[in-house]
Amino acid sequence: MTAGYLARKVGSLVVTLFAVLTFNFLLFHVLPGDPVRLLARSGHLDPQEAAQLRSLFGLDHSLPVQFLIYLKDVAHGNLGYSFAYRAPVTSVIGPALRNTILLLGVATVVTVAVGVLVGVVAGARAHSRIDSSTVTVSLALWSLPTFWTGMILLILGGVWLGVLPVSGIATAGYEFTTWGKVEDTAQHLVLPALTLVLVNVAEFVLITRSSLVEVMSEDYMVTARAKGLRRRVIVWRHGVRNALLPVTTATALYIGMVLGGAIEVETVFSWPGMGLLTYNSVLQRDYPVLEASFLIFTIGVIVTNFIADLLYHLLDPRVRQA
Amino acid sequence: MSSPVPGTPSVPEGSAYDLSEPVRMRARWLRALWADRLGRSGLLLLGIVLMLVLVGPILFPFHPTSFGASSASILQGPSSRHWLGTDELGRDILRQTLVGGRISLLVGVSATLIAIVLGAGLGLASGYFAGWRDAVIMRVTDFFLVLPTLPLIVALAALFGQSLVITSLVIGLTSWPQTARIVRSQVLSLRERPLVQRVRSLGATDARIIGSHLLPNLLPLIFANLVLVLAGAVLAEASLSFLGLGDPVHVSWGTMLHFAFSSGAMGVGAWWYVLPPGLGIVALVMGFSLLGHSLERILSPRSREAS
Amino acid sequence: MSLLEIDDLAVTYTRGESSVAAVDGVSLQVDAGEALGVVGESGCGKTTLGLAVPGLLPGNARVSGGQVRLDGRDLVGLGERELNAVRWTTAAFVFQGAMNSLNPVHRVERQIAEPILAHEPGTSRAEALDRVRSLLEQVGVAPARSRSYPHEFSGGMRQRVMIAMALACRPKLLIADEPTTALDVVSQAQVLDVFDTLRRRHRQALVLISHDLAAIARTCERVVVMYAGVVVESGPTAILTPGLGEASHPYTRALIRSRPSLRGPRILADALPGHPPDLALPMVGCRFADRCPVAIDICRTVVPPTVTIAEGHSAACHLVSEAVS
Numbered sequence: 001m002t003a004g005y006l007a008r009k010v011g012s013l014v015v016t017l018f019a020v021l022t023f024n025f026l027l028f029h030v031l032p033g034d035p036v037r038l039l040a041r042s043g044h045l046d047p048q049e050a051a052q053l054r055s056l057f058g059l060d061h062s063l064p065v066q067f068l069i070y071l072k073d074v075a076h077g078n079l080g081y082s083f084a085y086r087a088p089v090t091s092v093i094g095p096a097l098r099n100t101i102l103l104l105g106v107a108t109v110v111t112v113a114v115g116v117l118v119g120v121v122a123g124a125r126a127h128s129r130i131d132s133s134t135v136t137v138s139l140a141l142w143s144l145p146t147f148w149t150g151m152i153l154l155i156l157g158g159v160w161l162g163v164l165p166v167s168g169i170a171t172a173g174y175e176f177t178t179w180g181k182v183e184d185t186a187q188h189l190v191l192p193a194l195t196l197v198l199v200n201v202a203e204f205v206l207i208t209r210s211s212l213v214e215v216m217s218e219d220y221m222v223t224a225r226a227k228g229l230r231r232r233v234i235v236w237r238h239g240v241r242n243a244l245l246p247v248t249t250a251t252a253l254y255i256g257m258v259l260g261g262a263i264e265v266e267t268v269f270s271w272p273g274m275g276l277l278t279y280n281s282v283l284q285r286d287y288p289v290l291e292a293s294f295l296i297f298t299i300g301v302i303v304t305n306f307i308a309d310l311l312y313h314l315l316d317p318r319v320r321q322a
Numbered sequence: 323m324s325s326p327v328p329g330t331p332s333v334p335e336g337s338a339y340d341l342s343e344p345v346r347m348r349a350r351w352l353r354a355l356w357a358d359r360l361g362r363s364g365l366l367l368l369g370i371v372l373m374l375v376l377v378g379p380i381l382f383p384f385h386p387t388s389f390g391a392s393s394a395s396i397l398q399g400p401s402s403r404h405w406l407g408t409d410e411l412g413r414d415i416l417r418q419t420l421v422g423g424r425i426s427l428l429v430g431v432s433a434t435l436i437a438i439v440l441g442a443g444l445g446l447a448s449g450y451f452a453g454w455r456d457a458v459i460m461r462v463t464d465f466f467l468v469l470p471t472l473p474l475i476v477a478l479a480a481l482f483g484q485s486l487v488i489t490s491l492v493i494g495l496t497s498w499p500q501t502a503r504i505v506r507s508q509v510l511s512l513r514e515r516p517l518v519q520r521v522r523s524l525g526a527t528d529a530r531i532i533g534s535h536l537l538p539n540l541l542p543l544i545f546a547n548l549v550l551v552l553a554g555a556v557l558a559e560a561s562l563s564f565l566g567l568g569d570p571v572h573v574s575w576g577t578m579l580h581f582a583f584s585s586g587a588m589g590v591g592a593w594w595y596v597l598p599p600g601l602g603i604v605a606l607v608m609g610f611s612l613l614g615h616s617l618e619r620i621l622s623p624r625s626r627e628a629s
Numbered sequence: 630m631s632l633l634e635i636d637d638l639a640v641t642y643t644r645g646e647s648s649v650a651a652v653d654g655v656s657l658q659v660d661a662g663e664a665l666g667v668v669g670e671s672g673c674g675k676t677t678l679g680l681a682v683p684g685l686l687p688g689n690a691r692v693s694g695g696q697v698r699l700d701g702r703d704l705v706g707l708g709e710r711e712l713n714a715v716r717w718t719t720a721a722f723v724f725q726g727a728m729n730s731l732n733p734v735h736r737v738e739r740q741i742a743e744p745i746l747a748h749e750p751g752t753s754r755a756e757a758l759d760r761v762r763s764l765l766e767q768v769g770v771a772p773a774r775s776r777s778y779p780h781e782f783s784g785g786m787r788q789r790v791m792i793a794m795a796l797a798c799r800p801k802l803l804i805a806d807e808p809t810t811a812l813d814v815v816s817q818a819q820v821l822d823v824f825d826t827l828r829r830r831h832r833q834a835l836v837l838i839s840h841d842l843a844a845i846a847r848t849c850e851r852v853v854v855m856y857a858g859v860v861v862e863s864g865p866t867a868i869l870t871p872g873l874g875e876a877s878h879p880y881t882r883a884l885i886r887s888r889p890s891l892r893g894p895r896i897l898a899d900a901l902p903g904h905p906p907d908l909a910l911p912m913v914g915c916r917f918a919d920r921c922p923v924a925i926d927i928c929r930t931v932v933p934p935t936v937t938i939a940e941g942h943s944a945a946c947h948l949v950s951e952a953v954s
Contacts, residue, residue: 016465016468019465023465023469027477027478027481028477028481031481132359135360136360136363139360139608139611139612139615140604140608142608142611143553143557143603143604143607143608143611144604145557145560145561145564145576145600145603145604145607146561147560147561147564147565147579147583148560148564148579148596148600148603148604151579151582151583151588151596151600152596152597152600154588155588155591155593155596159588159589159591160591218729219724219725219729219730220729220730220731220732220733222680222685222724222730223722223724223730223731223732224732225685225716226683226685226716226717226721226722226724227716227717227743227744227747228683228712228713228714228715228716228717228718228744228747228748229713229743229744229747230713230747231709233747237735238732238735241732241734241735242732242733242734252468255470256468256469256470256471257471257472259470259472259473260470260471260472260473260561261472263472263473263476263561263565264472264561264564264565267564267565268583278473278476279565281480282476282480282565282566282567283566285480287480287481290476290477290480291477293473294473294474294477297470297473298468298469298470298473300470301468301469301470302468305468315734316733316734317733317734317778317780318733318778318780
């Protein structure tokens with residue numbers, strides 16, 4: 001990877017981030033009209049607070065100046081003040097972000113690993129019985145609404161079987177040892193993570209499969225067979241290695257989807273992360289928190305895309321030097 | 323949600339689907355769909371759901387105010403009186419599910435129409451006019467492609483209110499970028515066709531070239547994409563309504579599940595309240611995605627050779 | 630005993646309900662150190678013939694009859710395991726258009742060393758890489774370029790890399806399928822020179838599959854002409870060059886005529902009217918009859934026998950058999 005390429009990518013990342021901030025500003029500060037009126041409508045403000053806020057937001061300034069103030073605030077990590085929590089938004093978001101990263105991190109690793117593995121098994125035997133049932137099952141899983149899958153798992157695993165916790169991230173009222181705490185968190189993690197894996201794994205199965213099917217018909221796969229290599233080597237070293245390229249690109253789409261999934265799953269299982277925070281901020285019309293959550297979700301997608309882009313360029317020597 | 327069913331062959335930049343005979347294609351399409359295992363399952367599934375949702379409420383009308391007489395009739399399991407049990411207000415779930423499907427379908431279809439018109443229009447303009455207009459439109463498209471869809475929809479709905487119109491608008495306005503990209507790359511290859519080149523050199527107007535030469539060739543592709551956008555729109559409506567941002571008066575499947583969730587139906591294991599609307603969503607979405615998957619397979623010359 | 634003996638080989642492709650015999654009763658021999666050209670239009674079955682030798686047919690194709698004997702072993706019906714032992718060690722390939730035949734994501738040294746490490750256990754990585762460098766040198770590629778990726782080479786150099794790879798396990802037989810097709814004239818000549826040198830040095834046998842008559846005429850001793858899945862004529866390559874010898878089959882003659890005689894592009898021009906027959910339909914008589922300028926009645930009803938015209942020269946044509954008898 002050349003320095004010039006990296007510089008270009010970072011440049012485009014900065015431009016996109018700026019565009020996101022502009023979009024966020026337009027969406028929450030300009031489109032709905034006076035944000036203070038919006039807050040007042042939500043019933044969190046008395047007139048005195050409203051007046052304070054008006055000067056705090058600098059609403060007596062022109063829009064461009066307001067935008068500059070907004071940029072300055074974001075740069076200083078000042079994301080506003082939550083009226084539902086009566087606390088700065090950043091202090092509300094901190095722990096929530098950590099919990100969401102834990103949930104999505106675990107779910108993503110399992111999703112990608114299982115998805116790629118199943119996709120390879122199906123794609124290496126294109127049009128076989130295993131392959132076509134994999135496609136059908138994947139399309140069925142893809143059609144599952146995340147929240148509903150969560151509800152079903154909650155009834156099955158939590159209420160009927162009664163073996164797994166169905167709410168929150170920790171069992172209240174217990175003092176745990178360090179190891180006990182990890183175990184407790186892991187138990188709470190199972191159902192929400194499983195929900196995310198179930199509804200998202202199809203994406204990776206289908207993309208890996210179709211990518212591998214295409215790769216398997218490439219000329220260099222005939223070369224690999226002609227060399228007298230073992231089938232496992234042919235499929236993995238020559239097939240999967242090439243088929244993974246589109247999979248990294250697919251991660252970008254996946255991240256956009258899984259953040260939406262986080263809102264649904266965290267709501268169903270009361271997992272105290274960004275998704276539940278978003279849900280609560282919608283219920284309580286806590287706009288500063290909603291705005292900050294959206295901003296963080298968007299930045300998350302953009303940064304992940306950036307990483308996926310770099311990964312792609314590391315994996316494919318053809319573009320690495322381009 | 324703007325992403326198509328994953329794993330369907332995406333259109334690489336500038337590659338051409340074989341759409342040379344748009345008119346004769348139409349009859350062949352249906353036959354090809356029926357011949358394809360996935361396509362046929364999709365058609366059957368959609369047929370059943372549409373039948374239930376369109377005819378069902380006529381046979382079993384739902385009365386939103388026919389509450390249960392006593393607390394004993396609340397959240398009751400299936401019985402001879404209520405085949406699929408009752409909700410937290412003692413109302414019949416079967417009847418509610420049948421009519422709720424109409425709302426889900428209505429919002430899904432209107433959101434999809436908005437997204438397709440917007441996406442196809444922008445894609446056409448972008449591919450046809452090229453140059454700076456193309457650059458601008460594609461930058462904007464890529465930007466919207468990156469935005470996380472559900473958080474954006476949630477934010478928009480929270481800011482602008484809850485009604486069927488707003489829900490449709492919000493989903494429609496966030497579901498177009500994929501369509502725009504697909505249409506654009508197809509237009510890019512179509513405009514290099516000798517026929518289009520010749521018509522252009524003969525002095526045909528842009529409107530005429532687009533109207534009589536590009537659009538007819540794009541329709542099959544747009545239709546295949548429309549079906550996939552529909553699947554995404556139905557899912558998006560369900561998610562949004564589940565989060566309590568749907569129209570509270572016109573109860574869709576998603577809104578039903580919202581009430582099921584917030585009334586604590588899951589805590590008492592009221593599966594009869596959770597299953598019917600959810601299965602409705604799954605059937606509808608799966609029907610559309612099977613159909614879309616199959617259509618893309620039929621349209622893509624590369625996979626047609628391979629199969 | 631010949632190195633490669635193909636006896637009455639038939640290969641059938643199945644597509645849905647229909648099946649097509651892409652190769653239908655082909656016999657040929659290649660001796661050690663000999664170079665045999667296989668010529669014909671695209672779709673005549675010559676590529677399928679090459680792939681069938683070490684059992685590399687795609688999933689929808691299978692050997693439906695005949696025998697392949699390589700270095701004294703019958704290959705038809707062997708399992709993947711046994712075939713893997715033969716592949717690349719006895720018969721190696723140089724494929725058409727090496728851009729797609731080399732894996733784009735691996736360095737060429739890794740791809741060349743791969744069959745060495747797979748077939749000669751006990752070889753260390755360092756030893757294998759040493760051999761890679763000397764192989765590259767043999768085919769005229771700077772050994773320093775072994776750490777490059779395929780896309781970093783020009784078409785001609787890539788084809789040399791492919792040849793170096795084919796030589797990795799010192800095969801007795803090289804099967805080259807259109808090795809010069811995608812190349813410019815200068816690179817074509819250079820690649821053919823590499824084949825000549827290698828054959829002189831290692832006494833490797835070569836099967837050169839091509840539609841380029843000139844390439845076959847200069848590189849090979851003998852030629853087999855295929856049409857619609859069958860051999861229509863075989864003989865010394867001299868029959869391809871007017872003045873040196875004379876082709877007997879009307880199809881071979883048409884091929885020679887359709888080649889631009891002066892320094893034009895050395896590819897088979899499409900001067901022959903009509904198309905090869907649809908192999909999915911039942912065959913009656915001579916497969917070339919519909920396009921044959923000199924066909925007579927019997928050609929459309931009776932399959933022509935293969936007759937010997939001279940030592941090592943035979944053709945399957947009713948007119949030839951009438952002339953001979």
